[in-house]
Amino acid sequence: MSLQSTQSGDGSRTAPPVTVLGVPFDLGADRHGVDMGPSAIRYGGLSAALDAAGVDYADAGDLAVPTLRTRADEATDESDAKHLDGVAEMTETLADRVDRALGEGTVPLVLGGDHSIAMGTMRGAARAGPLGVVWFDAHGDYNTPTSSPSGNVHGMPLAAAHGYGDFAEMPWATASNVVEENTVIVGARSLDRDEQAVLRDSDMSVFTMSDIDSRGIGPVVEEALDIATDGVDGVHVSLDLDWLDPEDAPGVGTPVPGGVTYREAHTAMERVADRDAAESALRSLDVVEVNPVLDTRNETGEKAASLAATALGKQIL
Ligand SMILES: NC(=[NH2+])NCCC[C@H](N)C(=O)O
Numbered sequence: 001m002s003l004q005s006t007q008s009g010d011g012s013r014t015a016p017p018v019t020v021l022g023v024p025f026d027l028g029a030d031r032h033g034v035d036m037g038p039s040a041i042r043y044g045g046l047s048a049a050l051d052a053a054g055v056d057y058a059d060a061g062d063l064a065v066p067t068l069r070t071r072a073d074e075a076t077d078e079s080d081a082k083h084l085d086g087v088a089e090m091t092e093t094l095a096d097r098v099d100r101a102l103g104e105g106t107v108p109l110v111l112g113g114d115h116s117i118a119m120g121t122m123r124g125a126a127r128a129g130p131l132g133v134v135w136f137d138a139h140g141d142y143n144t145p146t147s148s149p150s151g152n153v154h155g156m157p158l159a160a161a162h163g164y165g166d167f168a169e170m171p172w173a174t175a176s177n178v179v180e181e182n183t184v185i186v187g188a189r190s191l192d193r194d195e196q197a198v199l200r201d202s203d204m205s206v207f208t209m210s211d212i213d214s215r216g217i218g219p220v221v222e223e224a225l226d227i228a229t230d231g232v233d234g235v236h237v238s239l240d241l242d243w244l245d246p247e248d249a250p251g252v253g254t255p256v257p258g259g260v261t262y263r264e265a266h267t268a269m270e271r272v273a274d275r276d277a278a279e280s281a282l283r284s285l286d287v288v289e290v291n292p293v294l295d296t297r298n299e300t301g302e303k304a305a306s307l308a309a310t311a312l313g314k315q316i317l
């Protein structure tokens with residue numbers, strides 16, 4: 001199976017094609033509406049942006065996953081993490097679909113949905129071999145059912161992928177080829193107390209907003225990519241739209257003031273694209289947490305579309 005981009009006869013690089021997968025999933029979060037994220041990103045100009053980037057893509061439509069709406073009549077489960085059975089079903093479905101997209105020689109671009117969908121993307125992508133992760137997020141998403149203050153699984157996907165804590169007993173949730181040393185969180189500014197302790201002691205790297213303030217977005221993302229790609233042959237990039245400042249991206253369920261600007265986010269995605277052009281580093285990408293119900297005229301959906309295209313090579317000139 002070839003995951004690498006191909007080298008054309010004249011020596012120029014041809015980027016691998018992209019499979020767009022919508023995952024209208026919201027069982028990992030409290031705020032209704034994030035299930036409409038894939039529609040909002042598509043309506044926000046995704047295909048035009050990918051065309052402008054010269055990306056060869058196919059939109060595979062939306063995956064069939066359970067949602068708050070389809071489960072409205074069901075009693076909520078009593079566990080510390082809400083809707084874990086629904087998350088398990090989504091994870092399995094998405095992992096298989098991502099695996100298939102990779103097997104076809106494409107890079108999956110997964111549109112969320114709340115951030116728990118990254119469990120499925122990483123589980124699928126990691127089947128192809130050891131995987132680094134760059135997690136652009138206001139949050140650490142390193143809670144467990146025991147430590148979570150909310151019980152919302154969108155605050156847990158990184159811990160789940162690593163099989164950390166309670167997740168050690170949930171093999172369905174883990175992505176065993178995700179390498180902890182190659183896992184990097186960028187732009188964190190809202191960490192729960194237990195998350196702080198775990199992240200400090202772990203082999204992961206965390207660049208906070210204050211690192212970005214003092215060093216600048218470009219150098220921070222370059223170092224994050226160095227760490228994530230070191231010794232592995234692919235990275236998963238996960239872009240939570242709440243990474244951006246709520247002034248720039250209001251359509252998210254858990255906004256945190258003090259985030260990166262839209263321009264800084266583009267710079268970050270440009271660095272991802274540059275690294276991919278040089279090293280074929282990008283195995284998979286997900287763009288999550290866009291909630292059009294909370295948005296202003298689909299501003300966040302449009303920005304998500306544009307940022308995704310930039311990560312896949314769209315340039316200004
Ligand atoms: N992907 C996200 N937006 N996660 C938000 C998590 C918020 C908080 N840390 C929690 O566990 O509930």
Ligand SMILES: [Mn+2]
Nearest residue numbers: 115137141240
């Ligand atoms: Mn997140």
Ligand SMILES: [Mn+2]
Nearest residue numbers: 138139240242
């Ligand atoms: Mn977040």
